Amino acid sequence: MMNEYEKLDLRVEKDLFIYAVKQFYSNVEPDTWGPYHKELFNNLGSAGEVAEYVWSNSVLTDMDRAEKYMAEGHSKEEYMTDPAFRFFQDVKVKTFNDIIAELEGEPKRLALRKEYTQALYQMYLDKGVPQYPDANSTMRITYGTVGTLEPRDGVICDWKTTPAGILEKYNPADYDFSLSDRQYLLYRQGNWGKWGFNADGTPGQGSTMYVNFLTDNDITGGNSGSPVMNSRGELIGLAFDGNKESLASDMLYTPDYNKCVCVDIRFILWTLDRYAGMTRIIEELGL
Helix, strand or coil: CHHHHHCCCHHHHHHHHHHHHHHHHHHCCHHHCCHHHHHHHHHHCCHHHHHHHHHHHCHHHCHHHHHHHHHCCCCHHHHCCCHHHHHHHCCCHHHHHHHHHHHHCCHHHHHHHHHHHHHHHHHHHHCCCCCCCCCCCCCCCCCCCECCEEEECCEEECCECCHHHHHHHCCCCCHHHCCCHHHHHHHHHCCCHHHCECCCCCECCCCECCCEEEECCCCCCCCCCEEEECCCCCEEEEEEEECHHHCCCCCCCCCCCCCEEEEEHHHHHHHHHHHCCCHHHHHHCCC
């Protein structure tokens, strides 16, 4: 569990928590507040003070406090008295969901929301503001270029990754970074065959192989698995993720910081060929 704290910037997490608590108290009807929510708000007077109190008094929001608390061997019941635990457990999710379901279940409201969205779209279009095409039942293509990422001063992320990066992060104790024995052995052997590259970057049975690459394509949730093609219409990879700087891209797309993470098609083919042994697929593709 302590490893998870090392992945976080708790200063940012605190700011996000305070914002979320303020949004909760501002936008969620008091009927769906739990007794603990009401107690904190009535005693402390504002959402900001509530957030500050919960964050400062919870053992879960500080790695040292959490580690010490766990080492002391507290019971499940004692954990349940933690302010952060109580705050989140106090949310009347069912009541809230029932209210939303009742509202969204009204045909007139749903129809009006659809008309409003269409009118909003047309209004911006008429003003000359570029709009995305209708995402329903249409084929959508987004254009972009492969390139590096410079998220902050002095930090430059290359446009590509290799199996060396997988081995650097390898940790058998961490599910996200563990490998099967066969995967680990194949990566260590470095036999990339026709899917590899020479030291000068030319294709060939060389010393490395590309795993992922970055582009500035504008993607969103649901794009995972979308084909990525080059200017000649050749399949070069599959889009599957975005960098953390692109989390706000649904609201604001910034070309310098938004990156689409794509898995290189050669890595996929190598995996099918060398790791999975699916040679019939490779033969069927004529490769």
